Amino acid sequence: MISFLLQRPFLGLTALLLLIKWYFTPGTPKGFRLPPCPPPKPIIGNLLDMPKEREWETYGEWAKKYGELVYLNLMGTSMFIINSRQMAHELFDKRSSIYSDRMDLPMLNDVMGSGWLLPFHRYGDRWRRHRRVLHEKFHVGAAVLYRPTQLKRARSVILDGAERRHGSMALYIVRELLKRLLRTPEDYAEHIRHIAGATILESVYAINVKSKDDPFIIGADKSIRAIAEAGIPGTFWVDLFPWLKYIPDWVPGAVFKQKARVWRRYIIDMNELPYQATKDAIRAGTAQSCFVTANLEELAANPSAPPDQETVIKNAAGVIFTGASDTTVNSMITFIPVMILYPEVQRKAQAELDTVVGGDCLVDFNDQPDLPYIGTIIKEVLRWRPLFPQAIAHATAREDIIGEYFIPKGTVVVGNSWGLLHDENDFGPNTDEFIPERFLRPGIRNPANTGAFGYGRRICPGIHFAESPKDNNGKELPVDYEFSSGLLSYPGKFKYSIEPRSEKARELVMTSVLFEMDS
Numbered sequence: 417m418i419s420f421l422l423q424r425p426f427l428g429l430t431a432l433l434l435l436i437k438w439y440f441t442p443g444t445p446k447g448f449r450l451p452p453c454p455p456p457k458p459i460i461g462n463l464l465d466m467p468k469e470r471e472w473e474t475y476g477e478w479a480k481k482y483g484e485l486v487y488l489n490l491m492g493t494s495m496f497i498i499n500s501r502q503m504a505h506e507l508f509d510k511r512s513s514i515y516s517d518r519m520d521l522p523m524l525n526d527v528m529g530s531g532w533l534l535p536f537h538r539y540g541d542r543w544r545r546h547r548r549v550l551h552e553k554f555h556v557g558a559a560v561l562y563r564p565t566q567l568k569r570a571r572s573v574i575l576d577g578a579e580r581r582h583g584s585m586a587l588y589i590v591r592e593l594l595k596r597l598l599r600t601p602e603d604y605a606e607h608i609r610h611i612a613g614a615t616i617l618e619s620v621y622a623i624n625v626k627s628k629d630d631p632f633i634i635g636a637d638k639s640i641r642a643i644a645e646a647g648i649p650g651t652f653w654v655d656l657f658p659w660l661k662y663i664p665d666w667v668p669g670a671v672f673k674q675k676a677r678v679w680r681r682y683i684i685d686m687n688e689l690p691y692q693a694t695k696d697a698i699r700a701g702t703a704q705s706c707f708v709t710a711n712l713e714e715l716a717a718n719p720s721a722p723p724d725q726e727t728v729i730k731n732a733a734g735v736i737f738t739g740a741s742d743t744t745v746n747s748m749i750t751f752i753p754v755m756i757l758y759p760e761v762q763r764k765a766q767a768e769l770d771t772v773v774g775g776d777c778l779v780d781f782n783d784q785p786d787l788p789y790i791g792t793i794i795k796e797v798l799r800w801r802p803l804f805p806q807a808i809a810h811a812t813a814r815e816d817i818i819g820e821y822f823i824p825k826g827t828v829v830v831g832n833s834w835g836l837l838h839d840e841n842d843f844g845p846n847t848d849e850f851i852p853e854r855f856l857r858p859g860i861r862n863p864a865n866t867g868a869f870g871y872g873r874r875i876c877p878g879i880h881f882a883e884s885p886k887d888n889n890g891k892e893l894p895v896d897y898e899f900s901s902g903l904l905s906y907p908g909k910f911k912y913s914i915e916p917r918s919e920k921a922r923e924l925v926m927t928s929v930l931f932e933m934d935s
């Protein structure tokens with residue numbers, strides 16, 4: 417065995433470091449134990465038990481077997497999965513000063529160049545400063561409220577608007593989307609991605625995108641898919657053995673390095689290129705008002721700002737672009753297979769629209785309070801197929817005790833959002849079925865407070881931005897599709913057709929004014 421390892425220095429070094437790591441793993445204090453876990457193997461622990469896809473299904477089976485806390489030892493790295501809402505609340509909310517950290521993610525942060533992304537920041541001042549810049553523009557009251565400063569373009573961002581104005585921005589998306597759908601319904605996903613990306617690029621950077629195949633939007637999609645693939649702790653060994661990040665790309669077996677070389681370019685470009693485009697426009701005196709210009713103006717007026725505040729602004733802009741270009745898009749994409757799979761839901765939604773809006777105009781955000789059934793569909797989309805089935809893993813900033821259990825410092829903590837959102841105690845019977853009516857019953861929880869947007873102090877800052885009802889016209893067709901595994905779960909390809917329900921509807925869409933608003 418020893419001579420085998422000596423002939424293979426890379427493997428030998430790994431084995432040696434494993435042994436050292438295992439030897440120095442701190443023990444559990446007397447009188448306490450670690451939460452229950454699947455039987456571990458010597459040294460590698462539960463590494464081979466980790467599911468490679470649809471992780472939440474395995475987590476669900478473990479939850480039935482081991483209970484609300486399931487512990488895993490991944491070669492000396494502790495991880496536990498929280499399977500009940502009550503425990504998630506106890507730890508993420510009540511003990512948030514312990515449970516708001518993130519693990520070191522060498523693959524994402526160092527090898528792939530995602531260190532600028534707020535979701536992967538360690539808990540502390542750097543995270544707080546980035547979060548503050550976002551919070552100023554995204555909290556409920558003043559929140560995200562986009563007001564056009566130029567009526568003609570109707571696209572710039574402001575910082576003090578009202579809910580109605582946020583609605584108008586989303587309305588712009590819906591109207592433009594409907595027009596594109598009438599022309600080429602088969603490109604539904606591409607249209608949504610394009611329109612959402614275009615809107616966010618204009619709002620955040622005042623960038624006008626190309627009407628098709630825009631490089632910023634394509635680059636963002638590639639970055640996010642890479643991040644989703646690498647974002648689950650344990651997917652790449654370098655997260656367990658950070659020293660692996662130093663090995664050169666050409667070393668046989670270093671596939672992660674080869675993948676990362678391609679991904680790194682997308683991820684860095686996603687932050688740098690749009691920001692530099694705005695800076696160029698500022699220098700040329702042609703910049704339109706947007707999130708970046710507004711923040712840079714504030715910065716110029718604040719001589720006591722820290723020297724790296726511009727980087728914080730750049731990163732905050734980049735994270736809005738990242739967060740908004742994919743997440744909302746995929747929730748909207750999920751909506752279509754739902755309408756095909758559940759035609760009765762579609763019919764009820766159309767009936768509600770017909771009653772409230774009638775056939776003479778298009779739906780507007782002012783109609784939202786009168787469309788309760790469509791509101792329940794949005795909640796059910798977030799619940800039924802959560803975009804982040806296991807949220808983003810938190811980590812413990814120090815050790816903790818939960819009843820008889822000891823939780824080591826640095827433990828990776830996964831909220832099993834899928835499990836929580838399918839718990840029949842909270843959401844009523846048949847949680848595997850898409851039943852929006854469940855939200856009409858009193859006492860049913862809101863998915864947004866049950867893991868769909870994450871937990872505690874790290875809860876998604878885009879939560880108020882992410883809601884936006886959509887009306888659509890679907891046609892019944894058999895559908896065959898799957899949701900992907902990984903950090904984000906997207907619907908795969910499926911067949912569908914989208915048609916206007918009447919000639920009048922077609923005419924309304926084609927003649928609608930894209931953006932009506934007072935200045």
Ligand code: HEM
Pocket residue numbers: 534535536537547554735736737739740743744747803804807808809810867868869870871872873874875876877878879881882
């Ligand atoms: C349907 C839409 C969305 C869903 C389902 C969603 C879901 C999530 C989830 C589950 C997390 C992890 C929270 C945790 O660690 O506990 C998260 C974090 C985050 N989201 Fe969203 N999100 C959405 C839209 C957005 C938008 C539009 C933005 C843009 C501002 C955004 C920005 C972020 C950021 C910056 C974080 C990291 C927060 C931190 O680590 O402190 N998200 N989101």
